[in-house]
Amino acid sequence: MILTVTLNTALDITYQVPRLRAHTTHRVTEVTERPGGKGLNVARVLAALGHRTVVTGFAGGVTGTVLRERLAELGGGVTDALVPIAGTTRRTVGVVDADSGDSTQLNEPGPIVTTPEWSAFLGSYAELLREASAVALCGSLPPGVPVGTYARLIREARVAGVPTLLDTSGEPLRRGIAARPDIVKPNADELAGLTGSTEPLRAARDARRRGARAVAASLGADGMLAVTPEGTWRAAPPHRLVGNPTGAGDSAVAGLLSGLVEGVPWPDRLARAVALSAAAVRAPVAGEFDRVTYEELLGRVEVTESPAA
Amino acid sequence: MILTVTLNTALDITYQVPRLRAHTTHRVTEVTERPGGKGLNVARVLAALGHRTVVTGFAGGVTGTVLRERLAELGGGVTDALVPIAGTTRRTVGVVDADSGDSTQLNEPGPIVTTPEWSAFLGSYAELLREASAVALCGSLPPGVPVGTYARLIREARVAGVPTLLDTSGEPLRRGIAARPDIVKPNADELAGLTGSTEPLRAARDARRRGARAVAASLGADGMLAVTPEGTWRAAPPHRLVGNPTGAGDSAVAGLLSGLVEGVPWPDRLARAVALSAAAVRAPVAGEFDRVTYEELLGRVEVTESPAA
Structure with missing residues (x-):
């Protein structure tokens, strides 16, 4: 199985409003809640x-209960191995304007994780690694979790012989990358934040030098760039797709990770990641993709090899 | 006891952010939840x-459970007689800018109330009226509750010999006022919406003609205006108070209703309502007031009688 780690899970609440205007009162016309x-x-x-697929991380309090219920309702073959905590899982509130689709995001900081809870997670993580063919380490860290946590989880996976993909930002990314994950998947902003370079190829090469075995950077509508031991490739969708970009990066991670587990060569992995990412843009919510779009695009993603540096 | 009816209860969530900017992402720095x-x-x-005091209305789902727990934790002599429903109590999210204190409000519409739940409420309401010395009917109606509901609750209270105060807006106010409540407490906007007149004295007189026995209008920092069978008065605080106006109107309702139950003459009732309202501005959250401010102001509210129309 593939293991994904989400230390700072959230109950994602979406509010539809006609148009958000700061410092006024709004009637929300539609409310949705998702894990x-x-x-x-x-x-x-x-x-x-x-x-x-098995998910681990933390869940607690009433929002944690709702999150786990919603996850179970969605079904689809995801096994819940979240570790219970006394604190309350955070909410995120996304306010979407009906006319433009523009979104305003409010993210709660997340619960405090206690030392015994953290130990319980580490024990569970070690158990789950025994069964895992790959592990994805995703997102921000909740308060109280050490900033070097992803580095630790990457080292433990390597000891267990399990390849890792890291998708985070800021200091957790910087620290994590030094522990030599198999793949990091930053976006252009995260890559620039890490390396100081806004030129993706230069920044991706820099990120490899910092410890990542391969860097697969998502470049929004321009597709992806991968700098790997096997070569350097750019992959671009045949045309731009209009829709909701939320979750496109998560779909790209799923494409990369499934390709890794299946032993798919890098160019095909990238094509899969780009097609899934574009198909996610055509789905209304994160964690889903439009299968018809995916299958249509898969053979049409243009992958070009760049010369070595 | 005094009964208050809140058909559309809410779990009020407050988010502190440095500054809300529409269509960007924010880390929430502080989260509070209140009934x-x-x-x-x-x-x-x-x-x-x-x-x-006894509160009734509806509460359901996980937010309803949290609301009731929070209400019990606050203590202070309020008895919870909320009627359980299958739907989920709505949330409101208030986003407060740290620098200016400006607030952006997002109000969920509220749960559907089924016919059996509505019948259960009516049964409970009739029981509670037997013990009540007054009843306040407050706020918006949840979806599925007939727009003429306040009119019905006012008529039932009159049959039971219990005086009523109505504090709502829009069509529920228009319909409710026709059922001849003892007091309506609109603010200037609600009064203008009801009568079409932005001149408070004219609008309040019009509201009386529509059926209210007495109209006590809150005019923000200018205090209150009451048009009653005993006379017409204006009451103004000695000076403007700076603070959080949320809940000032609710404190005014409490002042009017306590005065009614205690048989306090209208000028003193108004002074109490204005002092409580100003003292609520000095408290950080709705449902509370600054007692020192209240006691200081109570004797200093200026009440002036207006000649009859």
């Missing part, structure tokens, strides 16, 4: 691709 | 004034 956090979205896409 | 809905706030102020 959230990058790793949960990655797991759902992996399961839709036919992979047995 | 909300006008009638709950009125009840808490009444209880703080020494009145036995």
